[in-house]
Amino acid sequence: MLCYNDSNMRNERLDVTMLSEELTEPALTVSGLWLSYPDRPDVLQNVSLKVMPGERVGLIGPNGAGKTTFFLGLCGVLKPSAGEIVVLGNPVVNGDFRPEVALVFQNPDDQLFCPSVWDDIAFGPQNMGLSKDEIEVRVTEALSVVGAVELADRPSHRLSEGEKRIVSIAGVLAMHPRLLIYDEPSANLDIRSRRRLIRLLQASKETILIASHDLELVLEVCNRVVLVDKGCIIADGDPRQVMGDDKLMVAHGQEKPHSLIPHRIPHHAL
Amino acid sequence: MLCYNDSNMRNERLDVTMLSEELTEPALTVSGLWLSYPDRPDVLQNVSLKVMPGERVGLIGPNGAGKTTFFLGLCGVLKPSAGEIVVLGNPVVNGDFRPEVALVFQNPDDQLFCPSVWDDIAFGPQNMGLSKDEIEVRVTEALSVVGAVELADRPSHRLSEGEKRIVSIAGVLAMHPRLLIYDEPSANLDIRSRRRLIRLLQASKETILIASHDLELVLEVCNRVVLVDKGCIIADGDPRQVMGDDKLMVAHGQEKPHSLIPHRIPHHAL
Amino acid sequence: MHIPDGILPVPVTAAGYAATAAVTWYSVRKINKKENPRQDIPKASILTAAFFVVSWIHIPVPPTSVHLVLNGLLGAILGYFAFPAILIGLFFQAVMFQHGGLTTLGVNAMIMGLPSLIAYFIFRLRKFGDKESRWKTGVFGFLSGAIALAISVAMFLVILLTNIPADLDVGTERAAIYTLAIAYLPLIAIEGFITSLLVVFLQRVRPRILDGV
Amino acid sequence: MKLGIVDEYSDLGSLLHRWEPRCKLIGLMVLIFAFSFIRDLRMLLAMVVVSTTIYIVSKLPVSFILRRLRYPSFFLLVVILTLPFVSGQTIIMSIGPLDLRQEGLIAVLLIATRFLSILTIGLILFGTAPFLNTIKAMRALGLPAILADMVLLSFRYLHEIGSDLQKMRISMRLRGFDKHRFSTRALSIAAWLGGSILVRSYERSEWVYKAMILRGYGHAPPPRGEFQIHSRDVITLGVFLLTAAGFIAGDILYGHGVDALLQ
Ligand SMILES: Nc1ncnc2c1ncn2[C@@H]1O[C@H](COP(=O)(O)OP(=O)(O)OP(=O)(O)O)[C@@H](O)[C@H]1O
């Protein structure tokens, strides 16, 4: 009886654990990751990171810190020299096609490789083997999420910089990714397009990683920030805490964002 | 006697006027300028602007406002459909080479095409027909002004984004321009390189025009700001005044810079 | 140096299309034999566009200016992708600029593309013997650029002048071919010289490009 | 360099615009080849009538074709100025040292008419549908996948790279480079400029490849069934094929006008 009871209880406990583990299974687990280029070893050194579903993580750090390299590793484009990457429960295998992980490149021109907007957004769904109708639905839906339905028939090379950015995001959204990685999303945008992008990021429900030098954007969008320098994680925590730490920021080539600095100059607004 | 005296006085007065006119001759006078592209008329409409020597003017405005177009007009690349541009006392003639006017492109790759940094910086002076020694002097001097002497022998194509920017600036500085025009100088720079650029801009003695979406940079560098939208000048004045005007800024797709906004969030700095 | 529509008789243009189809088939087969043929497609395509653009650069040769043909360099860099690349370039040229022609696409592709493949084999020779030096790259760059253009010029003149609807007498024809060929000599020299400067530049700045697609 | 945009009037909605792209491609290409076959002077006249009629039906504005004649007219001028004086034996008249020959004149007439007619049909072919649709039609007709991918990708980046070159040229000019002056330095700089474009494009291609595989490049066969053929498309195709056959037959049956003259 006791034995039975015990086992019963154990089972229950086990179930609960499993359930809670299911619920809190990390969206991304990186452990002991080392990444290199053929002509440049150890760009990323022993990086470990765990991101929970729904988190919005900002990656900050100077040029050459290894942010883009890290992202390429996460997507399986770059083969790690050591370490493991697990995305949504499945290890990332170099060269596999994982539509649930999407990377938005720094330069939208690299990503908009199809000659027309519609083709470009349909490219991912087509390769996922969806039917014609499903593709149609996905494209329309992705375009309406980013608010660019009217661009569908335009040739990619005649879009403005801000439109290109928006369309390249729609192109990955159409694959219904669950982990979305943005590399410098606000580069080259004017203020209006940047604001539109921030709204889009704030409204999105996916787990998000953003590398950016635009610290104000990180502050507005992310609920966690990771500071990287020379291929190592230097700090990891609450954006206000990390980016408010003047000494830390300056030591790694950053600056405290203006909105965290006391307002000294009187302003002349209405 | 009276007559003589009078004329003498007049002469004196005249001299003074001439002297003061000499001193305050504008570096740039644009009057009633209209610019068009073959397939897009009236990108710039009846723009007039006067910039005094030593002024640092920031040009702000949304994508497509016509900032780059304006700059191409100033350099004589684009032929005005109407209006006149006078730079340093001489009217700009379409197609003329004016070494005293220099344009730094938004994308440094557009400016760097020589096999080494040295060649790239020597390109302008060579075209000016300077002697070998003079060229040597100019290149070394330009490199030391921007603090990049150690880059001289590197291939330009393998520099980091920040280094490329610095080298492309050195490339135009070597021609000893007196009017320097920067198109989006801080695009794609990390925070450290941006800070370095701001220092460089603050220290420079030339008359400067900067188009930028980086309003904090404009605020730190410029002593005058011009807001452009849809090819017209909307506002022109003190940076704090213009950029602090919330209503005006938002109406033209801008945002008040963070450093002009009262600090509401408690900060966690040391 | 493209033959326009309307000059060549149908048997010649048809033969051009047939030969082009054969060489394209052969190139595609060679490409598909590679370990990862897909990896090279973006590279080859974007470089195709780049070559097309680079051929717009005008070189001042008093009293006029010439533009580069670049089929030698294209072969040296793109290897078996060179022929499809040239075919695509000619197609764009015919459709966008009405330069060349639709019926003569096959003939023109042979005129430009075959020498380009020859240039590929010439440029590969630089790897033989002792270590690859900048000097050696330059020499083989010159050879591939100049020889490719020379063969193209020869093919162009022979095909054009032997197929004009009205007969020229043999003497006039030969004289014309020789005169025009001599007129092309400086262009061939310039093409070779610039190709050699260009490959040396690439070797210095981004040697990977020269290792082929 | 401004790229010749050939599909700026692709939305006019004429009979030719509505024609299914694969049928249009076959029909017009066959007609083009039939035109290049013609040697008979009477057939030349018919050719002009037919191509003009099709152009009118296509609703393309006259300015569209006129603007595109600038480059080819240079070629025509060369032909007109040389052939009549060097080709053939029958001398019609002598202008100073030059002999105007009949065979040459007829050859010029032949070449120029065929050239202009083919050019017209070619412009109609590529001007009455978005360029991309025409490429897709080629793919659907069996253009090898590698070639189709290459055409689409290089078309996409042609504009980017073209504007790269344009900006680099402006930046050179602003630093005093005179592109009209010949020197060995000018040759080096041309080579460097070309090399830089290649390097930039090469780097771009590496990023593009990454972006493509991340969206599953190569995981699905190219799309099928993009176009739908209706019976009126087939009927139109039939009309065009018959016209082409008519031209060839006409030329073979009666076509000794020029040949006889050239004998
Ligand atoms: N393809 C490559 N081959 C060799 N080295 C590379 C390559 N790409 C990047 N590197 C090097 O790896 C390091 C990390 O680069 P990475 O692009 O990841 O930095 P980053 O943090 O994304 O910088 P940025 O803010 O400029 O985007 C740099 O030193 C860079 O020079």
Ligand SMILES: Nc1ncnc2c1ncn2[C@@H]1O[C@H](COP(=O)(O)OP(=O)(O)OP(=O)(O)O)[C@@H](O)[C@H]1O
């Ligand atoms: N070469 C061109 N041909 C035709 N139109 C052009 C060309 N270049 C720019 N335009 C158009 O002219 C307008 C002004 O463009 P411009 O590049 O001057 O804007 P901008 O203020 O510099 O914008 P950004 O902040 O994006 O740099 C835009 O509507 C643009 O589409």
Ligand SMILES: [Mg+2]
């Ligand atoms: Mg990066």
Ligand SMILES: [Mg+2]
């Ligand atoms: Mg601009």
